[in-house]
Amino acid sequence: MSASEQMSSDCLFCKIIAGEIPADIVAETEHTVAFRDINPQAPTHVLVIPRLHEPDIGSLAAADPVAAAALLTDIRAVAKAEGTEDNFRLVFNTGADAQQTVFHCHAHVLAGRQFGWPPG
Ligand code: AMP
Ligand code: ZN
Numbered sequence: 001m002s003a004s005e006q007m008s009s010d011c012l013f014c015k016i017i018a019g020e021i022p023a024d025i026v027a028e029t030e031h032t033v034a035f036r037d038i039n040p041q042a043p044t045h046v047l048v049i050p051r052l053h054e055p056d057i058g059s060l061a062a063a064d065p066v067a068a069a070a071l072l073t074d075i076r077a078v079a080k081a082e083g084t085e086d087n088f089r090l091v092f093n094t095g096a097d098a099q100q101t102v103f104h105c106h107a108h109v110l111a112g113r114q115f116g117w118p119p120g
Helices: 012-017 057-063 067-081
Strands: 025-028 031-034 044-050 089-090 105-110
Touching: 012 031, 012 044, 025 067, 031 067, 044 067, 057 067, 067 105
Parallel strands: none
Antiparallel strands: 025 031, 031 044, 044 105, 089 105
C-alpha cells in the first residue's frame, strides 16, 4: 500500500472505511464504499466515496484516474440498486464556497423527489 492509500487518521470518512465509525453501508467495491447520509436531503441520499483519501473529485482524478472512473461506475451501480438508475442528482461539493464540509472526496447520490434548479 502506498502512502497515499493509507487512511488519514483524522478523517471521518477514512474511519468509516476502516470500520472505526459505524455507517449504514449499502455497497462496497475494490475502489469505493457507499453508505447512507446521516442527514438525508432526499428519500434516497447515498454517499459514494473512494477508498483512497483525496480531498475532492479533482484531486482524485489527478491522483488516480482509474479510481475516479471506478467511482462513476460504482455510483451507477448504487443508483441502480436504489431503483433510480435513470433519475438521480449527483453532487460533488468542492470547497468551502460549495458547502463541502468533509474533505474526503464523496459523491452525493440523491433521488426520490423533485429537485429544483438552480441549486441553492
Ligand atoms: P459535504 O457537505 O458535501 O461535505 O457532505 C458531507 C456529508 O456527510 C453531509 O451530507 C453529512 O450529512 C454527511 N455525514 C457527516 N457525517 C456522517 C456520518 N457519520 N455518516 C454518514 N454521513 C455523514
Ligand atoms: Zn479520508
